[in-house]
Structures are given as structure tokens and as C-alpha cells.
Amino acid sequence: MTKKETLNPDNPVSLVIWHYYNGVQKTAFDELVAEFNETEGLKKGIAVEAFSQGNVDDLERKVMESVTKKIGSEPMPDMFAAYADNAYQIDKLGFATDISEYLTLEEIGEYIDSYIQEGRFGDGDEIKIFPTAKATEIMMLNKTDWDKFASATGASLDDLRTWEGVAETAKKYYEWTDALTLTPDDGKAFFGRDAMANYMLVGSKQLGSEMFSVKDGQVSLTIDDAVMKRLWDNFYIPYINGYYKAVGKFRSDDAKTGEIIALVCSTSGIAYFPDTVVINDNTEYNIEALTLPLPNFENTLCYAVQQGAGMVVVKSDKIRERASVEFLEWFTEKDKNISFCMQSGYIPVKKESIDIKAMEEFLSNNKDNKAADKLQAALPTVIGQMQTYELYTTKAFEHGTDAREILEKSLLEKSKIDREKVIKLLKEGRTREEAVKQFATDENFNEWLMGLKKDLADVIK
Template identity: 30%
Template sequence: MKHRNVIVLLIAILLLCAGCSNTAKKEETPTTITVWHVYGGQTDSPLNDLIDEFNQTVGKEQQINVQVTSVSNSNTIHELVLAAANGEPGAAELPDIFSSYPKTVMALPDDSILVDYQDYFSEEELSAFIPAFMEEGMVNDRLVVLPVAKSTEIMFINQTIFDRFSQATGVTLEDLDTWEGLFKAAEVYADWTDAQTPDIPDDAKSMFVHDYYFNYFQVGAESLGEDFFQGDRLAFGPAFQTAWEPLAQAALQGGVWLKSGYATESIRTGDSIVSVASSASILYYSDVVTYPDNTSEEITIISRPCPVFEAGENLVMQRGVGFCTVRSTPEREQAAVTFLKWLTEPERNVEFVTRAGYMPVTQVAFENELPKAIEGLESAKYASLYQAYLDTQANYEFYVPPQLETYLSLETTLEDQVRTQLALGRQDYLEAGETGLAQISADRLQAFREIMER
């Protein structure tokens, strides 16, 4: 009997130890959350580096492991998210966190699959963010897209060539502060470049290239006090005319680059020297211009805030994806939010965005941390960009585009037709000459409106 009791006791102790061991193993198993994002490449990403830091510090302490399962562009992630949400055959499972524009959320069959960050952030925590950035993330009164890094539109200038142009013509950088001044300068630049080859007629070069004409007209009209949208269509009022005329006149005379592709390409080849583009595109602006004859030249790229209309408010587009969190379990949702709060702490957020070419997302980060970070930047190109960010934050209001189902189709059609109509107008101008400028501009605007109003 004693032996039997001893055996029973030993078995009980072993079972208890096994239970303790299993509990310990369970407690040691971290909560893993997966991420799809757009910041850099799979092997060279400032966000991936910070995620490694999180996993080794806060994540290790709180048993959270953040795992990046895809680094891609926003369009690809948009398609992947919709495929997963719609249960398409072969679609990947949704991650815990993914980069997204509001348009992706609006295209979901059910946006309630996403966490409302208002359930996880206090009012005090939310009030720390730039209001316009938060406004863009609201869909159906739910905060479903959290900003972690934002961009805006910035004017990039090849200062090396612009200085030559300025010395020869008297056009200054300050002339580019308004759209009217910029397009007038583009006309002067076209004449200046055309005159350099008197034996080759009509070979003017374009000074300016814009990546997003939809934003030019949209923000321009709104800054002039006019609604750009009329329901799910575009409104063509006096403000639209104000925006069209200087652009068209400069384009017809050859001062505006109208071919497809991003501004970085025409700047790289010297086909243009001033651009307005997403501030995040700083990553792709080359410090060398390669000309058609294969000669090259080192250049200096500087940044300035986006131009505004003389009679308009200082209004500028805010751009950039945020992070959505997919509903799952309380543990995984809380783990995702813990990581996002860590990433948006002012000092760390500035560390992230200054490596990726973006703006921070909180007031404290802008006012306290960003000026200090600029002093430590080794790249003069990046220092110029971040000074332009500070100037923009201090002197502009950020514009929040409306959430319309037709937004993307309107944008696509307008971008294509503005370039098409102005390119056709350029050919008409070369045939008709200076006397036909105003009429050609009016005719092309009418043709453009007829297409957009179909």
C-alpha cells in the first residue's frame, strides 16, 4: 500500500510538472501579427528595420512578434486585399495589418472586418495626430485607417540648370511660388531654350512637369472657394477656368511636359527642370542628369512648398497610405495596436519618416522632433525636403479629398484627357502661331469638358 501511494504521488507530481511546463510554454509563445506594407523593398526597408527593433524590445517584453509577409506597392496591396476579402480562389489570407488608402476600405464588401481605432486609442492619444490626417482615415464614422507616415505635394527643382536660366532671364525661385508665376516662367523657359538652337525651329524644352493634374485642378478650385465636385461628377466653374488658362497657355507654347510617366524621368533626362510631385518621390530623384547624347551632369535638387494661386488659400494635397487592422482576437488586435502606438511615438516616427521620405503624423513630431532631425541629415537633398515640409506644415492647410465611388474613374479620365487635349493643342499652336493661342486654349477646354461630362 505504501508503495502504491508513493507511485500515485509521483504520478501526480509528474502530471503537475507537465502542466506547469505546458503553461510556461504557452506563456512563452508570443502573439504573432502579420503585416503587408509599402515602405521600401523586402530586403531594404526602413520599416522592416524598425519592426526588428520592436520585436527585440517591446515585442520581446510583451510577447508580441510582428512578421512582415509582403512589401509591395499600394495598387498591388489594394488588389490583394480585395481578393482576400471577397474570398477569391487562390487569394492569400488577410494579414493582421495592411497599408491602405480609404478607397480600398470603401471597396471592401464589408468594412466592419476592420478595427475602429477609436476603440483602442483614447481621445487624448487621437488628438495628438494632425487633424486632416485623421479625417482622411474616417470611413462611415469609424477610424479605420491610421496614419503612420504621410506625404504631400512638393515642388522639386533642378537648381543647377535653373540658376543658369535665372541668370539669363531674371526669373527667380520666388516667381515659382504661385501657379501664375510658375507657368509664366515656363513660357519664358520655352523661349529661352528654343532660342539656343536658332537653326532648329520649335524645339523648345519644357520647364515644368506635374505628376497629378487631378490634384492641381481639385486643390486649385477648392483653394479658390469653388467646389470641384458636383455630386459624383466634376464642376466646371470660374475657378476651373482660372486653373486651366495659365496651364494651357504654357503647355501650348511648349513649357509644360505632357508625356506619360512620372516627373522623375523627365527631370533625370533634362527634359524638364521643375516638377510638382508626391514628396515621397524624393527617393527617385537622381542627382545626375543624362542627356540624349549620353553626356551627363551632376545636379542639385532642392525642394519648395507647392505653388498656390494668387487669389487662393494656401491649400495642399495630403497623400499617403495608413494602416488598417483586421478584426481577429482581442489579443491580436491589441498586439497590432501596441505596435502602431510604438511606431507613431514622436521621436520614433520622425526616425522612420526621415529614412523613408515622408512626413510625421503628430503635432509634437513636427514641432519638436523634426527640426532636430533635419540638423542631423547628411543629405542636402533630404534636408531641403524636410525644410519644405516644415514650411508647408506652418503655412498651409492640408486638403482632404472626398470619399466618392467615382473618384478613381474621374481621376484616371482627367489625367489622360488633360495631357491628350493639351498635346493636341500644342500641335495646333505650332501650325497657327501666337495669334491662335487663346482660341486653341478655349477649344481644347471645350473638348476636354465634353469628354468629362459624358
């Protein structure tokens, strides 16, 4: 079936997209949809309507309600944004189109290979997710407060290249801020991170172990005790000491209130790193942001997460499926994709679009975007990391979302609970060393690890 046979401008096709973009991301997406409708869409007979369904969880819920025809649910859209685990579930129910039917091998080869591979479920050549915009993780630093600390202590940015270095630097920062007052043990936390599941999954990969391996749709769970101990030592131990912290919904919120000065976040979160710090609503000052590569463990290969939803084309008829792919191909053309990604903090998906000069040129010409300067300053680090790190994501599998949720909460919640216990002991007159010693034990680690193993095994069995 040729494109000419399926698309007719005299008999236009109306398509509906559901997504989770909000704020600047929604604005950027809507502008491109409108441009498509007025140009390529008008020429080919395709009209697209895009609707935000809230956040990612809201979107996943509404798609599943549509698929299962829950009372009061809306009809299925023609396309919807989805992460791999959610797309996998929809595909198992028979609703995801194999988009490779509408793309030549040459067209498929224009996209970054790992992005295409993420959309392949099983061992076949079918593609169930169209890559539209991706992200990875980087470190963001409040350079203004860092400079004061580094000047006083000799701390080096090179120390932030490894997780061991981050932990040691955080200890030094806590002790330095503690010494600035007469009150004992009132030092400040240095670091926090978004997406704890990424710390667990990518950290394991950095340390040579893959937690979830998937073959023929079957998942195998591998939890290496020594790897888990490295993850524990470089997050839990600093956390219960007060060196790390997590208070707000995102760590950029904590940077805004001065709770921390360094964080790991998605590249799509660069624009949200604060320009000012506001402490107790009465002290406010401007800060400069600095973007650094994602830390790795000492003496390991460099891995960073590959993340970001793509678009699933819903099975319908050949005309609607073809029209959907036509829109997505247009949306991922170099100039359009760079436009969307540079306004929303994502990374373009085609090999030719990883062009730092073209990205910088777009940002230079769009200074009305208040995050443009921040994104432009971050680009060399982001692109450099993409070119030197191995990008990693787990293959989709049954209950993958549930497994990830366990990893998201397990170590962080344990760290928070035990930190509160340490604080209670401090108030009772114990020294920090005495208080922490009660929790920094092999028995405590093993108890947590046993619980994690059981929870994950129960989910994927």
C-alpha cells in the same frame, strides 16, 4: 477589456502586415519591425511579419482578392496599408476595425487632427485608418540650370509662387532656350507635375470650389466652369505650347533627362530628384536641387494636398486587434516615426513629431542615407508649408478611386494629344502661334469639359 487581459508574452500573437513599400522605404520599415520584435513585441508577446505586395495597385488588388476569397488568394493579413478610398471599400464589406476602441481620447489627440479625420468614414466617431506616415506636395527645381536662365533673363523664384507665374516663367524659359539655337521653335519645356488629380482637386479648392463633397456617405459633384477654365489655362495652354512636358513615368525621370527643370511631386519623392542630368546618353553634368512651396493660384488661400496611406486593422478577435494597435502606436512614437519618415521622405503623424530640430538631428546622424542631405535641405520648406497651408484631401466615397483615375488622365492626355498635333503643324511649316491658335479655343475647352463632366457623373451616379 484591458491590455493586460488581451496580451500575454507567454502566449505570443503573430501578426502579418501587407504594405507597398519598396527600396529604401521597405528597408526602413523592415528595420523598425525587427526592432519592435526584439524589444516591445518580445515584452508584450507580439511578433510582426511584414510583406511588400508590390506597388499600391498590386496591394489593393491582393487585399480585394483576399476579402472576396478569390481562388488562389492569400488569407487576409492583420493589417494592410491603404489610402482612404480603398479603406472605405474594405470597411463597407465589414473588414475594417474601429481602432478608436483601443485608443483613449488623449492618445487620439496626439495625432494631427486632419490625419485622424481622414480615417473617419461617415459622421460618427469611428476611426478606420491608423495614420502612420503622410506626405504633401512641393515644387523641386534644378537650381543649376535655373541659375543660368535667371541670370540671363531676370527670372525670379518669387514668380514660382503662383500657377500663373509658373506658366509665364515656363513661356520665358521656352523662348530663352529657343533663342540659343538657330532652329525655330526648338525651345525646351520648363515644368511638369506628378499626380494630375491633385492639380485638379487641390487647384479647385484653391479657387474656392470643392469637386467632391461627401455627407452621410453620399457624394455630390460640383464642377465650376470658371474654375475649370483657370485650370485649363494654366496647364493645357502651356503644355500645347511646349512649355510643360510629361514623358517618363515620373517627372523626376524627365528632370533626369533634361526634359524639364522644375516639377511638382510628393514630398516622398524628394529623395528621387536627380543629382545629375544625362542628355542623349553622352552629356552628363551634376545639378543642385532646390525645394520650393507648392504654387497656388493668384489671390487665393493656400492649399496643399494631404496624402499617404495609413494602416487598416482587419477585423478578427480582440487580442489580435489590440496587438495590431499596440504595434502601430509603437511605430508612430516620435523617434521611431521620425526615423522611418526621414529615411523614406514621409512626414511624421504626431503633433509632437513635427519637430524640425529632431528631424535634422536624425538626418545629420545618418549621412549614410544618400538622400539625407537632400531631405535635410528640403525640411524648412516642407515644414513651413505644413504650418502655413491648409492641408486638403477629399473624403472617401464609393468609386472614389475611379473618379480620381479620370482626373488623373483627362486633362493630361488631352494636352499630350493636342501637343502632338501642334508639333505636326510645326513640321508642316506653321508658326507655333498659328498652330496653337487652332486648339486654344473656347470650343475645344467646352468639348473637353463636357466629356469630363459626363465621365465623372457616370462614375459616381
